Amino acid sequence: MKIIRKIEEQQKYSLDMKCRNKKISLIPTMGFLHEGHLSLIDTAKELSEKIVVSIFVNPTQFGKGEDFDKYPRDEKRDLSLLEKKEVDIAFIPTIEEMYPEEFQTSCQVRELTKKHCGKSRPGHFKGVTTVVLKLFNIIQPDIAVFGEKDYQQYIIIERMTEDLNLPINIIASPIVREKDGLAMSSRNKYLNHEQRKEATVLYESLIYASNLIKKGKYGAGFLRKEMTNLIKSKNNTRIDYIDFANTETLKDVQKIEEPTRILMAVWVGNTRLIDNMEVKP
Amino acid sequence: MKIIRKIEEQQKYSLDMKCRNKKISLIPTMGFLHEGHLSLIDTAKELSEKIVVSIFVNPTQFGKGEDFDKYPRDEKRDLSLLEKKEVDIAFIPTIEEMYPEEFQTSCQVRELTKKHCGKSRPGHFKGVTTVVLKLFNIIQPDIAVFGEKDYQQYIIIERMTEDLNLPINIIASPIVREKDGLAMSSRNKYLNHEQRKEATVLYESLIYASNLIKKGKYGAGFLRKEMTNLIKSKNNTRIDYIDFANTETLKDVQKIEEPTRILMAVWVGNTRLIDNMEVKP
Numbered sequence: 137m138k139i140i141r142k143i144e145e146q147q148k149y150s151l152d153m154k155c156r157n158k159k160i161s162l163i164p165t166m167g168f169l170h171e172g173h174l175s176l177i178d179t180a181k182e183l184s185e186k187i188v189v190s191i192f193v194n195p196t197q198f199g200k201g202e203d204f205d206k207y208p209r210d211e212k213r214d215l216s217l218l219e220k221k222e223v224d225i226a227f228i229p230t231i232e233e234m235y236p237e238e239f240q241t242s243c244q245v246r247e248l249t250k251k252h253c254g255k256s257r258p259g260h261f262k263g264v265t266t267v268v269l270k271l272f273n274i275i276q277p278d279i280a281v282f283g284e285k286d287y288q289q290y291i292i293i294e295r296m297t298e299d300l301n302l303p304i305n306i307i308a309s310p311i312v313r314e315k316d317g318l319a320m321s322s323r324n325k326y327l328n329h330e331q332r333k334e335a336t337v338l339y340e341s342l343i344y345a346s347n348l349i350k351k352g353k354y355g356a357g358f359l360r361k362e363m364t365n366l367i368k369s370k371n372n373t374r375i376d377y378i379d380f381a382n383t384e385t386l387k388d389v390q391k392i393e394e395p396t397r398i399l400m401a402v403w404v405g406n407t408r409l410i411d412n413m414e415v416k417p
Numbered sequence: 418m419k420i421i422r423k424i425e426e427q428q429k430y431s432l433d434m435k436c437r438n439k440k441i442s443l444i445p446t447m448g449f450l451h452e453g454h455l456s457l458i459d460t461a462k463e464l465s466e467k468i469v470v471s472i473f474v475n476p477t478q479f480g481k482g483e484d485f486d487k488y489p490r491d492e493k494r495d496l497s498l499l500e501k502k503e504v505d506i507a508f509i510p511t512i513e514e515m516y517p518e519e520f521q522t523s524c525q526v527r528e529l530t531k532k533h534c535g536k537s538r539p540g541h542f543k544g545v546t547t548v549v550l551k552l553f554n555i556i557q558p559d560i561a562v563f564g565e566k567d568y569q570q571y572i573i574i575e576r577m578t579e580d581l582n583l584p585i586n587i588i589a590s591p592i593v594r595e596k597d598g599l600a601m602s603s604r605n606k607y608l609n610h611e612q613r614k615e616a617t618v619l620y621e622s623l624i625y626a627s628n629l630i631k632k633g634k635y636g637a638g639f640l641r642k643e644m645t646n647l648i649k650s651k652n653n654t655r656i657d658y659i660d661f662a663n664t665e666t667l668k669d670v671q672k673i674e675e676p677t678r679i680l681m682a683v684w685v686g687n688t689r690l691i692d693n694m695e696v697k698p
Contacts, residue, residue, distance in 0.1 A: 147584055154435070240528050241546075241580035246521040265522075273582040299522035301554040303428055 137219050139226045143234075143274050146188075146227050150276040159184035162277035164268060167191040168208040169217050172312040172320035176281045177221050179309040188275050189218055190227040192234065197263030208325050227275065234270065242266045245292050245299070248386055252288045252399050253410065256376050264289055265296050272302055281307045285319050287397055287412045291386055311411070313339065319411045326407040334370040335404045341366045341378075342413040345398055349415050354392040356380040367402060376401035376408065383414055392417050418500050420507045424515075424555050427469075427508050431557040440465035443558035445549060448472040449489040450498050453593040453601035457562045458502050460590040469556050470499055471508040473515065478544030489606050508556065515551065523547045526573045526580070529667055533569045533680050534691065537657050545570055546577050553583055560586045564593075566600050568678055568693045572667055592692070594620065600692045607688040615651040616685045619692040622647045622659075626679055627696050635673040635698060637661040648683060657682035657689065664695055673698050 140146045153160055161180035165173050173189075180187050191214055198204035211228065218226050242262055248254075249261040272280065280297075282290045287308075294306045312320045317339035318332075327335055341363040348359060360378045367373050378400045380389040389396045392415055399412045421427045434441055442461035446454050454470075461468050472495055479485035492509065499507050523543055529535075530542040553561065561578075563571045568589075575587045593601045598620035599613075608616055622644040629640060641659045648654050659681045661670040670677045673696055680693045 143582055147582070151584075155438075157436075238576070239580050241524065241526050241577050243522065243524045243581075246523070248521065270580075270582050273584070276584075295519070296522050299520050299551075300524075301424055301428070301551050303432075303554070303557075 137215075137223050137226060139215065139228060141228050141230065141233070143229060146225070146274050147276070149225065150188075150274075153186050154276065158186050159278045160186045160188060160275065161279040161281060162271065162275045163187070163189045163281050164271050165189060165191055166193045166207065166322065167214050168210055168322040168325070169214050170312075170320045170322065172283055172285065174217065174221060175312045176283055176309045177218075177223060179307060180279065180281045183279050183281075183305075183307065184277075186224045187221075188225040188227055188277065189223050190229075190271055190275065192227075192229055192267070192271075194234075194263060194267040195231060196235070196266060197260050199257055199259060202257070203323075203326075208322055227271075234267070243269045243296065243300075245296050248288070248292050248295055251386065252377060252379050252381070253401060254288070256401060256408075261289070261292055265292060268293055269296065269300070272297075272304060277304055279305045279307055281309055283311065284308045284412070285311045285321065285410065287399060288386065291384075317343075319409070321409065323407055323409065327404060331372050331405045331407065334372050335407075335409060337367050337370050337373060338400060338402055338409055338411040342398055342400070342411060346413060346415050349392050349417065354417060356390050356392070359392075359398075363398075363400075370404075372405045374403040376403060418496075418504050418507060420496065420509060422509050422511065422514070424510060427506070427555050428557070430506065431469075431555075434467050435557065439467050440559045441467045441469060441556065442560040442562060443552065443556045444468070444470045444562050445552050446470060446472055447474045447488065447603065448495050449491055449603040449606070450495045451593075451601045451603065453564055453566065455498065455502060456593045457564055457590045458499075458504060460588060461560065461562045464560050464562075464586075464588065465558075467506070468502075468504045469506040469508055469558065470504050471510075471552055471556065473508075473510055473548070473552075475515075475544060475548040476512060477516070477547060478541050480538055480540055483538070484604075484607075489603055508552075515548070524550045524577065524581075526577050529569070529573045529576055532667065533658060533660050533662070534682060535569070537682060537689075542570070542573055546573060549574055550577065550581070553578075553585060558585055560588055562588045562590055565589045565693070566592045566602065566691065568680060569667065572665075598624075600690075602690065604688055604690065608685060612653050612686045612688065615653050616688075616690060618648050618651050618654060619681060619683055619690055622681070623679055623692060623694040627694060630673050630696050630698065637671050637673070640673075640679075644679075644681075651685075653686045655684040657684060 161184040163176045243265045290308045345359045383395040401410045442465040444457045524546045525543045571589045597617045626640045664676040682691045
């Protein structure tokens, strides 16, 4: 595995691979890798010959007062995990390399970024789309793999890619969960023992809703109320949102009459966790 | 010459040329071609093997009440001019092809778009950068050639290209003028006989200023006043702006002590004309 820290070197590598007709997959990450990230690599390996994993804790997608400074980082551990996975390139640019002083360009997706996480985290998705667009131009992948845990992000990136005519195939890879159902996330590290136990309530509430749907309870309002009650039964939880949206368009769903994503964000102590699940009538 | 109207077909062509190691130049235009455009083709031909000229009157860069509807169009004439110039591809997408119903992504350059034409035409440059980014992704040129008449546009595109890490070389090509000095523009067609005669005052005022500078008059305020007086001596003129800016950064210049662009926009009747010139102490 090669570690590349300079944009120009990465572009040279990618151009060389293109000329040799090798398909490249990109897996963009913020590091502190877990099984979820590693499963994205497995997905990518089935689709392409060369795997580039980027590690970049992107400052522009964190709001004021958010956890940019304390976001967990462990490059040494990350590199050893990527090495074991036989990744080809770890692309690890510095902030100065990505955002030189005169930097002033951004990319924005309009409607899709207004709801769900976009509502709670203004500017977040603008930071995400801008950095992902940069990474796409630097690595020039044929395929980019994103985790479904950040489902809204995946839909937004897909929209951006199509709108900007980028010749890149965007792939979503399923959520990887701990044994007790908690969706894997670098932020789980923030949870203390009690919070960690309570954090499973996100997944439990999704399962609970999907069981209610199986019993014919299709009203989004009813389902939200039932999920809310379950989540509120825990000491340290505070609901940010529970939304029901069309799986492809993210348009509001009032009744589960079409493939629907239940999207949710819940604070457990000072940690904001997200999860989601597809449900069908 | 081949005419391509579909994005997918253009991308296939470009990928094929890349694989054959042929360098592609893009000249983005809004059609109604004149000698200015044709000179961009000459510039491009010296730098690359394949020439793609796009013709697309981009609705998103026209403001409300601007001249999108009446902007001159003559595809047949354009095609015959391009044919004569031995251009390889005329890329002529429809509005629906470029902006399908669900389209919602934009690209924006922050500071550079706030002044000069950006101040008079809010949203204009956002439309420009978004469509140019799309054209870059569709045509995937090695080189893109822009006319210096739209000098602020050229600087903004250059900034965007660097900020987004696009592997494209942005080239500026000098202004082409009519015999009497009027910068060539598709919008010159709007001028009636009297206005056409008065329109030379933009160039005359630039020459006048550059002569004053040669005589040691370096104050931007003084020069603006002198240019204003000359322009106001014509019946049908109304000044939008006369600005003095660093040639590379477009930062305000108070005194001509560095390479400076004089940038100007002047209404002649109902037609807004722009021009610019580099001056040095």
